[in-house]
Structures are given as C-alpha cells and as structure tokens.
Amino acid sequence: MKDRLDGWTWNSGGSDTEADSGPPSRGQYAVPRIRRTPAESARASAAWIHARWIKLVTVVTVLALAIGGWQTYKYLTRYHEQISGTHGSFPSALGTAAPERPDRVLPSGSGAPVGVVGGLVLHERDNGIAADNVRTDRTYWHYGREKTALISESVVSGAVVLWYEDGLAVSVDLHSGKPRWHTKVAGKVRDSGDRVWPSANTVIINQRDRLTGLSGRSGKQLWSIAPPKGCRGWELRPPLDLSGTEAFDATDCSGSLDGLYGVDPASGRSRWHLQDPYLDYGRLGDHTLVTLTPVGSLVTVDVSGAWPRTHSAFLAHHLDLRAISDGMVILSSADDTSFTARQVSNDSSSKALWTVKADKGSELGLPRTADNRVYIPQYQPSAKAKQKKTHGSAQLLVLDARTGHELHRTELPDSLYGNPDDLDVGMMAVLGAKYGVVRVGLSGFLVSPEDQVTLAE
Structure with a gap:
C-alpha cells in the first residue's frame, strides 16, 4: 500500500x-x-548566461591585454627604439618666408645640426633625431635607436626619414615624434654620406649599388634600380631636383656612359641621359641645367625631352659658380672678393644684373637666394686677421635679388670664424633661409653646432 x-x-x-x-x-x-515556476526558470537561465558571459569577457580581456602588451614589447624591442616626448604644445614657426632683417641670434642645441622645419630645430643626437623648440631650445621630442648608427636623414611629407647602418629606414612624424613606418632597405650600407632625398611623396635611398624609391606615406618600396649597364655605381651626392625628374650621377662607367641620368621618382624609369664631362650642374629652371666650365664657358642644358639639348657661351676666365636660382646665377671672382649676378636664358645667353664687392680685407662666402633676396656671408678669415694683428669679423648681407641693393647687414658671432682651423674645413655659407630664420655656418661634412648660427628678426 x-x-x-x-x-x-x-x-x-x-x-x-x-x-x-x-x-x-x-x-x-x-x-x-522541485518544480519551478516559469518566472523562476527564466531568472535562473539569465543568471547562468550572465555568469558565463562575465567569465568569457574576462578571459578575452586578459588575452587581449597580454597579446597587446607582448606586441608592444616586441615592437619596441624589435627595433631597439627610444622615444621621448612630446613635451608641451607644438611650437609654431617664426615665419613662412626668409626674414628681411635677421639680427637676433637664436639658441643652438647640442648635436650636429640638421635644419629648421617650421617651429622645430632638428639635431642629430644619440643615434637619432631631437626636435627642439626654435624659440626656447627645449627638446620637444626625441627619437633614437640602439645597437646601430644613423647614416642620413631627410624631411619628407611632414616627417623626418632616418636611415640606419643596419639598413632600416624609419619615418618619424614631426608633430608626435613617433614612427609612422619602418622599412628594411636591401643592400649593405658600406659608405658614409648624405643618401636620403625627398622628391614629392617619394623617399629616395641612394646607395652605390642601387637607387631605391619608397612611398613617403607608407614606406612601401616603389622601385629599385641598379646603375646603368657598364657603370659600377651611383654617386653619393645630392641629386638635381627638376620638375618630375631627379638627376643622379653614374660613376666608374666604361665608354661614354658617364654623366647624369634623369630618373622618374614615381616609377624609377630613366627618362634621359646627359653625356657630359662637366658634372657640377645646378637647377636653372624646371627643365634646365646650368654649369660653368673650367675655361669660363656658361653651359645650359634643356632636358624637357628624351634627348638633352646643350648650349654654351663664353664669359671669362677665373670665375666660379657660387649660387643658382630660377633664371639667375651668381659668379664670384677668383679671390672671392666680388660677386656678379647674371640673368641666364635657356640658350646660355645672359646679361649682368648687379655686382657686389666685399669690404677691404674680407671675402664673400657661399650665398643663398630665397624670397627675392640674396643672403651672403662676408668674413675676414681669422688667419688673415692674425697676420694683421686685428680681430676677425663677419657679417651677413641681405641684398635685393633683382637690383643687388643692400637691404640689411648684421654682425655674426665670432664662433663662426674664431678658430683658424675651422675655415680650412670649408667656406662660410648660408645653409638655409626659410620659416623666418637664416642659418649661417661652415660648409663641409665635419660641422659642429658651434660652427653654425641661426638668426631671426
């Protein structure tokens, strides 16, 4: 029962x-x-799902953090990078053009100077680049790498591209100081010298055994070309920047292959070959080159087509070509005591515009034209001053490019000419004129911060 x-x-x-x-x-x-009501069953199911969801989210979050941390660690240690900054707000430029009355000496930072870009002064430092505030000389950001050496750098599309001894090219954003991209460039770095060049949005890496074009935005390799057949290498010096073409020198060539080669920076295709023994050409116009031969002939070359067209006209012996701007050249006397500006046409015909002479006992250094003005350093070499038992001196002259009329003159610090050995490195030169500043220093490769000065209005 x-x-x-x-x-x-x-x-x-x-x-x-x-x-x-x-x-x-x-x-x-x-x-x-035990029997549950429908409401109780629904609440129990929801609680079970919620508990399992919390566990799943926790596991996924922990894994993501671990993976992200590992990738960040691997990213930084892979390239052995040291990044510092930014510090403060982004410094604005002192101006958009070259100054008319530069007489204020700005502070100069430590490390080999690279140049002024906007409100930043770039210096080589610790196997990398330091960007300092142009007004205060305080570091805005610093980028460097360990276990390798910096070979060359260039400013391209709002960034500075650094090329290292291990073949790595790094694009560092000027505003943030952080890398945009890293690209390994094939080939060994065997020679020193300036070998990174900007061309619109292309970065050109110049090696003796190849030219390599990288995208300035992504770092992707666009092209790579070997020296022309019969040539052993490319010359390691700045190319000539023409309209849509970069002209590079090929060296150690057999037969008649020596000369300039016009390279399309977008594709790497060769557009023309200029066979000529005079390689010291400069850019006279968008499609025109100019040079002065040792015997005193002015030579112009039109490279607008597939075959360069050359013209020449005799000027005078004992002249040197000191500066070239659009349609104008500045020639110096043999002793660098006078400059003459000439307007030059594509067919080598020219006419004198003006002449400027140095003060007694002084010489004229390498000039630079910018914004319809010519900037010329004038200095009394300390070796000559010592012989005359006087203190050396140096000034920066600012002339009107069309008339040669002197617009301004300012005294330069004696750090530029106080050491007689420094003047043996190279002539005093205007190294840049833009963004409201003018940089004056000694030409040559071995230049220290003390050998340069930055002036503003």
Missing part, C-alpha cells in the same frame, strides 16, 4: 507488493522533484 503525505511517498508495512517493488532508496524514502 502506498501512502502520500506532503510530497513524501512510502510503502506501508503490510503491503503485498513490498517484495516486488525492490528496496527503497535512502532508507525508505525518495528525494522529491
């Missing part, structure tokens, strides 16, 4: 079916089945 009471079920002692029903579990009783 089965009895039921409050959900419990058991057999009565005298039941005839006791032997057939088998032994009861848990000592004569069974666990009752």
Whole structure:
C-alpha cells in the first residue's frame, strides 16, 4: 500500500507488493522533484548566461591585454627604439618666408645640426633625431635607436626619414615624434654620406649599388634600380631636383656612359641621359641645367625631352659658380672678393644684373637666394686677421635679388670664424633661409653646432 503525505511517498508495512517493488532508496524514502515556476526558470537561465558571459569577457580581456602588451614589447624591442616626448604644445614657426632683417641670434642645441622645419630645430643626437623648440631650445621630442648608427636623414611629407647602418629606414612624424613606418632597405650600407632625398611623396635611398624609391606615406618600396649597364655605381651626392625628374650621377662607367641620368621618382624609369664631362650642374629652371666650365664657358642644358639639348657661351676666365636660382646665377671672382649676378636664358645667353664687392680685407662666402633676396656671408678669415694683428669679423648681407641693393647687414658671432682651423674645413655659407630664420655656418661634412648660427628678426 502506498501512502502520500506532503510530497513524501512510502510503502506501508503490510503491503503485498513490498517484495516486488525492490528496496527503497535512502532508507525508505525518495528525494522529491522541485518544480519551478516559469518566472523562476527564466531568472535562473539569465543568471547562468550572465555568469558565463562575465567569465568569457574576462578571459578575452586578459588575452587581449597580454597579446597587446607582448606586441608592444616586441615592437619596441624589435627595433631597439627610444622615444621621448612630446613635451608641451607644438611650437609654431617664426615665419613662412626668409626674414628681411635677421639680427637676433637664436639658441643652438647640442648635436650636429640638421635644419629648421617650421617651429622645430632638428639635431642629430644619440643615434637619432631631437626636435627642439626654435624659440626656447627645449627638446620637444626625441627619437633614437640602439645597437646601430644613423647614416642620413631627410624631411619628407611632414616627417623626418632616418636611415640606419643596419639598413632600416624609419619615418618619424614631426608633430608626435613617433614612427609612422619602418622599412628594411636591401643592400649593405658600406659608405658614409648624405643618401636620403625627398622628391614629392617619394623617399629616395641612394646607395652605390642601387637607387631605391619608397612611398613617403607608407614606406612601401616603389622601385629599385641598379646603375646603368657598364657603370659600377651611383654617386653619393645630392641629386638635381627638376620638375618630375631627379638627376643622379653614374660613376666608374666604361665608354661614354658617364654623366647624369634623369630618373622618374614615381616609377624609377630613366627618362634621359646627359653625356657630359662637366658634372657640377645646378637647377636653372624646371627643365634646365646650368654649369660653368673650367675655361669660363656658361653651359645650359634643356632636358624637357628624351634627348638633352646643350648650349654654351663664353664669359671669362677665373670665375666660379657660387649660387643658382630660377633664371639667375651668381659668379664670384677668383679671390672671392666680388660677386656678379647674371640673368641666364635657356640658350646660355645672359646679361649682368648687379655686382657686389666685399669690404677691404674680407671675402664673400657661399650665398643663398630665397624670397627675392640674396643672403651672403662676408668674413675676414681669422688667419688673415692674425697676420694683421686685428680681430676677425663677419657679417651677413641681405641684398635685393633683382637690383643687388643692400637691404640689411648684421654682425655674426665670432664662433663662426674664431678658430683658424675651422675655415680650412670649408667656406662660410648660408645653409638655409626659410620659416623666418637664416642659418649661417661652415660648409663641409665635419660641422659642429658651434660652427653654425641661426638668426631671426
């Protein structure tokens, strides 16, 4: 006999079916089945799903953080980078053009100077680049790499591209100081010298055994070309920047292959070959080159077509070509005591515009034209001053490019000419004129920060 009471079920002692029903579990009783309402079941299911979701999210978050941290660590240690900055707000430029009356000496930072870009002064420092505030000389950001040496650098499309001895090219954003991209350039770095050049949005890496074009935006390799057949290498010096063409020198060539080669910076295709023994050409116009031969002939070359067209006209002996701007050249006398500016046409015809003479006992250094003005350093070499038992001096002259009229003159610090040995490195030169500043220093490769000065209005 089965009895039921409050959900419990058991057999009565005298039941005839006791032997057939088998032994009861848990000592004569069974666990009752708990019945939930639909609402309770829904809440229980939701709680179970919520608990499992929290666990899943926690696991995914921990994995993401671990992977991200590992990738960041691997990214930084892969290139052995050291990044510092930015510090403060981005410094604005002192101006958009070259200054008319530069007479204020700005502070100069440590490290080999690279140049001024906007409100930043770039210096080589610790196998990398430091960007300093042009007004305060305080470091805005610094980028460097360990276990390798910096070979060359160039400003391209709002960034400075650094090329290292291990073949890695790095684009560092000028505003943030952080890398935009890294690209390994094929070939060994065997020679020193300036070998990174900007051309619109292309970065050109110049090696003796190849020219390589990289995208300035992504670092992707666009092209790579070997020297022309019959030539052993490319010359490691700045190319001539023409309209849509970069002209490079090929060297150690057999036969008549020596000369300039016009290279399309977008594709790397060769556009023209200028076979000529005079390689010291400069850019006279968008498609025109100019040079002065050792015998005093002015030579112009039109490279607008597939075949360069050359013209020449004799000027005079004992002249040197000191500067070239659009349609104008500046020629110096043999002793660098006078400059003459000449307007030059594509057919080598020219006419004198003006002449400027140095003060007695002084020489004129390498000039630079910018914004319809000519900037010329004038200095008395300290070796000559010592012989005359006088103190050396140096000034920066600012002339009107069309008339030669002197617009301004300012005294330069004696750090530029106080050491006689420094002047043996190279002539005093105007190294840049833009963004409201003018940089004056000594020409040559071994230039220290003390050999340069930055002036502003």
